[in-house]
Amino acid sequence: MKVKASKNWKTRFWAIVKYELLWNIRKKKFIGVMVLAFALATLSLVLPVILSNIVGQQLQRNPDYVVNTGAGIGGLGMFLFAVAIAMNSISGEFESGTIVPLLSKPVSRTMVFLGKLLAAFITLFSAYAILITYIAVGGIVVYGPQNNLHLLPLSLFGTILSTFLWIAIVLAIGSLSKSSLIAALGTFGIFMALTISNPIISMFSDQAWILNYVPGNGVTGYMVGINGQTLYSPGIAVSTGTDNIAANLIKYVLYPSSNVTFFKSIFTGQRIQMVELYTEPLLTVLIRSILVALAYILVFLAISWYAFKRAQILE
Amino acid sequence: MEFAIETIGLTKRYGSLTAVNKLNLKVKRNTIHGFLGPNGAGKTTTIKILVGLLRADEGVVKVLGHEICGDMPEVRLKIGYMPELPKFPKHLRGWELLDIYARMYGMTEQERREQIPKLLDMVGLKGREKDFIGKYSKGMQQRLGIAQALLNDPELVILDEPSLGLDPVGMVEVRELVRNIAKEGRTIFLSSHLLFEVEQVCTHVTVIHKGVALASDTLQNIYSMFSGTAVLQVELAEPSDAVVEALKRFPFISNVEQEENKLTIELKTRDDVRPQISQEIIRSGGVIVSMNLKSRTLEEVFMQLVSKSGVEK
Numbered sequence: 001m002k003v004k005a006s007k008n009w010k011t012r013f014w015a016i017v018k019y020e021l022l023w024n025i026r027k028k029k030f031i032g033v034m035v036l037a038f039a040l041a042t043l044s045l046v047l048p049v050i051l052s053n054i055v056g057q058q059l060q061r062n063p064d065y066v067v068n069t070g071a072g073i074g075g076l077g078m079f080l081f082a083v084a085i086a087m088n089s090i091s092g093e094f095e096s097g098t099i100v101p102l103l104s105k106p107v108s109r110t111m112v113f114l115g116k117l118l119a120a121f122i123t124l125f126s127a128y129a130i131l132i133t134y135i136a137v138g139g140i141v142v143y144g145p146q147n148n149l150h151l152l153p154l155s156l157f158g159t160i161l162s163t164f165l166w167i168a169i170v171l172a173i174g175s176l177s178k179s180s181l182i183a184a185l186g187t188f189g190i191f192m193a194l195t196i197s198n199p200i201i202s203m204f205s206d207q208a209w210i211l212n213y214v215p216g217n218g219v220t221g222y223m224v225g226i227n228g229q230t231l232y233s234p235g236i237a238v239s240t241g242t243d244n245i246a247a248n249l250i251k252y253v254l255y256p257s258s259n260v261t262f263f264k265s266i267f268t269g270q271r272i273q274m275v276e277l278y279t280e281p282l283l284t285v286l287i288r289s290i291l292v293a294l295a296y297i298l299v300f301l302a303i304s305w306y307a308f309k310r311a312q313i314l315e
Numbered sequence: 316m317e318f319a320i321e322t323i324g325l326t327k328r329y330g331s332l333t334a335v336n337k338l339n340l341k342v343k344r345n346t347i348h349g350f351l352g353p354n355g356a357g358k359t360t361t362i363k364i365l366v367g368l369l370r371a372d373e374g375v376v377k378v379l380g381h382e383i384c385g386d387m388p389e390v391r392l393k394i395g396y397m398p399e400l401p402k403f404p405k406h407l408r409g410w411e412l413l414d415i416y417a418r419m420y421g422m423t424e425q426e427r428r429e430q431i432p433k434l435l436d437m438v439g440l441k442g443r444e445k446d447f448i449g450k451y452s453k454g455m456q457q458r459l460g461i462a463q464a465l466l467n468d469p470e471l472v473i474l475d476e477p478s479l480g481l482d483p484v485g486m487v488e489v490r491e492l493v494r495n496i497a498k499e500g501r502t503i504f505l506s507s508h509l510l511f512e513v514e515q516v517c518t519h520v521t522v523i524h525k526g527v528a529l530a531s532d533t534l535q536n537i538y539s540m541f542s543g544t545a546v547l548q549v550e551l552a553e554p555s556d557a558v559v560e561a562l563k564r565f566p567f568i569s570n571v572e573q574e575e576n577k578l579t580i581e582l583k584t585r586d587d588v589r590p591q592i593s594q595e596i597i598r599s600g601g602v603i604v605s606m607n608l609k610s611r612t613l614e615e616v617f618m619q620l621v622s623k624s625g626v627e628k
Contacts, residue, residue, distance in 0.1 A: 008421045015418030019404070026406040097402035101463060104366045104396040105419040106388040309386070313368035314329075 016115025024123040029084040045138040066139035066146040075243040082166030087184045091174035097315045158246025168300035175307035203265040217241040221260040242293040319502040325374035334360040336526040349517035350506040357526035358506040395469035399476040401460035405449030420467040434462040453480045514613040529620045546609045547580040552602035561599040
């Protein structure tokens with residue numbers, strides 16, 4: 001048979017997406033993270049039921065459980081998903097030598113890169129959609145009818161955007177180092193450095209605003225006066241970082257005209273005094289975090305793409 | 316004449332090491348061209364440049380008439396390439412890999428349905444195509460490597476050490492496969508460090524050593540480049556000085572040595588001169604018991620080329 005290899009880019013592009021998707025969903029790391037995520041979600045649903053049975057009290061209905069819980073996988077969860085999906089995506093091909101037959105096919109490196117990105121997006125989207133649906137169904141079963149379920153797609157969008165920032169970091173380090181281990185450890189190093197330094201800078205520095213422009217949790221402020229006040233919190237907490245886009249999207253829909261006030265903590269004798277620093281609209285916080293996330297994603301993906309495109313295949 | 320592969324002054328350096336040094340390579344279309352050299356000679360580096368996996372530092376590279384500069388997927392549409400010890404994603408099944416690679420060539424579903432089973436059958440993987448590649452032996456991965464190189468019915472097939480890591484039976488099968496592929500009118504560029512493999516399969520050969528091409532021609536012409544390219548061993552019924560003297564007068568004989576009743580005749584030609592020699596022996600009163608034409612092996616030619624090349628070892 002005479003095969004007429006065609007220049008149809010769609011067929012070739014989807015071949016790369018399929019190639020990568022099959023890898024993503026069959027990876028032990030990814031399966032492990034999914035199992036862990038489901039186990040934690042199940043635990044968060046079941047544990048209150050068990051405890052209420054033990055203490056003999058009926059579990060109270062919580063119509064906001066799903067929108068609060070499903071409004072974002074935590075920072076660590078995003079980091080784990082990002083690493084599980086992306087740590088082998090480019091660097092693993094170099095390490096295993098599978099990059100050689102792959103790049104000898106009539107697909108440009110840019111197409112391979114974009115195909116891998118799309119596969120990462122599809123994997124992430126599917127994983128989060130399943131997880132959020134699971135939490136929603138579980139929440140209804142355990143806590144009764146839920147409010148604002150229509151906001152869950154916003155939560156999905158925000159969580160994917162936040163996680164994609166970590167994916168971009170993993171890909172950039174992986175493309176530059178061509179090592180999955182360095183990609184994972186490098187990203188973990190950044191994650192830990194930001195996680196540890198964040199609350200310290202946030203609480204005690206006058207320059208906490210700088211955390212608005214680095215990946216992670218950002219600065220924590222409060223929507224003062226809009227319920228949620230406690231002895232330690234003057235209102236609903238709002239973290240401004242790129243990890244909190246999903247939660248802030250939902251807060252913005254629920255409280256569109258609210259402001260966020262930021263404080264600095266000062267030790268005065270034996271207690272901590274909170275000194276007001278500045279206030280800004282929640283919308284500003286939200287738009288800034290989205291733009292910062294997009295900027296980082298573009299920069300890290302550009303680095304990754306350039307490194308991949310210029311890489312010489314010595315393996 | 317347009318060549319399937321043509322390089323002019325191709326040079327590739329890794330830091331201070333020159334892996335390929337001003338290589339001029341011409342591979343005619345519809346030939347089986349061996350690319351022969353020891354490990355580290357620069358064969359794989361050259362091939363990776365041809366396929367676009369590495370960038371040349373200097374020189375011109377043309378593949379199927381296209382000058383290679385940068386990432387050129389349109390050229391790779393016409394090439395089938397089997398890497399040295401190919402590594403494929405272990406999480407894919409054999410047929411999945413071929414199906415995905417075939418899609419990368421833009422092949423239609425019907426083409427894939429026809430081509431993939433045919434290739435699996437050809438390389439002897441029929442029945443194992445649903446296994447994960449992680450369960451394949453080295454030989455099976457090698458066969459899969461050949462199959463994926465032929466998916467697109469390529470004009471040019473580049474095989475980098477196709478027998479590496481195979482058992483003797485596998486090696487014979489691969490050689491047979493290569494001959495069959497060539498029958499279908501393709502150009503095959505086969506890199507190998509196994510002299511006998513090139514000798515048995517190829518019509519043309521380029522010998523490379525330390526990144527430098529030492530010779531490039533048909534196998535016959537490569538043999539002929541060296542004097543005394545063939546040796547004729549004759550056993551007589553009895554020793555005869557008259558026969559020795561008579562044979563030495565032939566212009567195509569460079570030397571005759573006699574050891575008891577056995578003559579070793581070094582020839583300057585690769586033409587079959589046994590009729591003239593046997594006539595002359597009989598005319599000189601000799602009686603021939605046996606006659607055996609022993610050609611110089613490629614191994615001997617290769618060693619001679621390397622020693623004459625002056626390339627620093």
